Amino acid sequence: MIELHARHAIGSPVTGHALVARDGFSARYDLDRVQGIFSRPAHKLAGESYVGKVLVLDTAKGGVASSWMLHEMASRGVAPLALVFNSVNPILVQGAAFGDIPMLAGFDGDITALVPNGAQVTIEPQKRVLRILQV
C-alpha cells in the first residue's frame, strides 16, 4: 500500500476510485454539471463522469463560480467524492469548505503521476494522507 502525504487538507475521510489526468479544473469552464461529465472538448477527461470519483488533477483554473457550484452539485448528488490536486487556488478551497467536499493539495512529486487512473484510494484529511489501496 502506497501512502502519499499532502501539505494542505480539509474535510472528512472517504474511500473511492480515482479519476486522474494531468489537466486543470474549473466547475464552470470544464463541466456539464447536469450530466455530471467533463464537457470542455480540450479537457483530457472530456466525456468522462466525475460523479462519486476522487478527482486527481494538476491545478485549479478559471473563475470564482466553483465555490458555489461544488455546493450546488453536492446538493444534487452529482459532485466528485473528493478533490486531490498538486496545487489549488482559494476558490476551490472555499468551495470544498462550503460544499463539504474533502480535499488534499500539495505533494512531494506530481500527484497525477503517482496515483494510477481507476485506483481505489482512501483520503484522510485530518492526517493529510492519501492511500492507494488497489490499482
Place this chain on the structure above:
Amino acid sequence: MRLSEEERDILAGKLGPVPRLALEHQVKVGDFFGAEDCVAVTQAHVMADTESLGEAGVRWLERLAAEKEGRRRVRIPTITDPRGTDFARAAFLGQTRAMVSLEERVVGALVKLGVMMTDTCINYQTVQPATLNEHVAFGDTGVVIYSNSVCGARSNFEGGPSALAAGLTGRTPRYGFHLEAKRRATLAVRVDFTPKSLNEWGALGGVIGRLAGHYWAVPLVEGLEASPGSDAFKHFGAAMASFGSIALFHMPGVTPEARRRADVAPDPLPQVGVTRADIEALEKSYRQDDAVDVVVFSAPQLSLLELAELAAQCDGRRFAVPLLAVTSPQVKPDADRMGYTATIEAAGGTVLSGMCFYQSYAREIAEAKGWKRLATNSAKLVNILGGYGYLPMLASMEQCVEAARTGRLK
C-alpha cells in the same frame, strides 16, 4: 488561526448565527492555507449568479436573510457581480420563468443582508476602485487581478460564499495576496510587441496566463513600457485570470508596486518570451468556422468608452445576425443618454445591463436561440464558452461588427 477577542465572541455566537457561520467558514479556509490571523477589509464584492448557486445556494442565502433585522447585515460596503439575467430582456434571451424567479429570490435575500446590488464586474471603472495597499475581498477574477495589479490593492479570489462572509465579518483570513511575500514576481515575461486592440490585449493576457499556469504565479511583464489604459488592462487581466487563474501581475514603470523591476523582483527570475505569433496562434486555434450565429461583447462588461466605440462602428449598419453588448447598470443610463444604445439597437443589436453573457445560463440560451458559432472580442469569453457547447471565435471589435452585418467572420 490566532483570533481576536471580537472574533472569539463571533464564533461563540454572541453576535448571532449569521456572522458565526461566516467566520466559521473563513477559519476553515484560513486554516487550510496556514493563515496566522484575519485582516480587516474595506469592501467586499460577491459573485452570486443563480446558474452557479442553483436552488441549494439560493436557499442557503434565504436562510441567512431570514435571521431577524439587526443580526444579519453586512458590516462593510458589499457589492455584487453581474446577475444571471437582464430582467428587462429575459424573454429575448430565451430564459425561463424559473431562471428569472431564482434571480429574483437572490436579489431579495441579498438586499435583506444589506448588500448593494451593483451587478457589475467592472466596479473598478464604475463604482469605486480599491487603492494602493487597501485590503479588500473581491469576488470576480477579473476584478481581483485588476485591483491587485493596476490599483495595487490586496485581495485573493473570493468566491461568493467567502466574499459574503467577508462582508458579514468585515475581515478575511490573511493568506495569499494579502501577504507582501506572495506579491513578488515569480517569472519574467518579455513581450516583443505592443497589442493594438482589446482582443489582442486579451489574447496576450491569455497566452501569459497559460504560461504562468497557476494561482500562485506572479508574472512580471516586460517590454510594454507605457500604460495601455483601463479597458486594455481590463481585457489583459481578465484573460490572464481566466486562462491561468492568475491574480496579480506587475509591469515595471506602469503598475504601482513595480516602479522599478527590483521593487518586485529582487532576485533573478525564470524568463520566457512572447511574440505576436503566439497571440495569433491563440486566436487561430478558435477559428473553426467562418459562419457566425451571434456576436457578443461581454466578459468583462463594456465601459462607456467601449460602448461609444461600438456605437460608432454600428452607426448606419444593419445586422444579419444578433449582436449583444453587455454593460453595467452604472454605464447603461449614460449610454442611453448619449445615444449609444439607440445607435447600436437601430442597427439590430441589443444592449443588455447588469448581467454577463457566460454567467447567464449560456448553455440554455444556446439551446433556446440556436446559437453555437459565436464571435467576440473577449479572450476570456472564448476561453469559457467552449465548455458551454459554443464554438467561440476571437476577433477585433471591427471584425465582429462586420460579422454581425454579413453573418461571416473574415
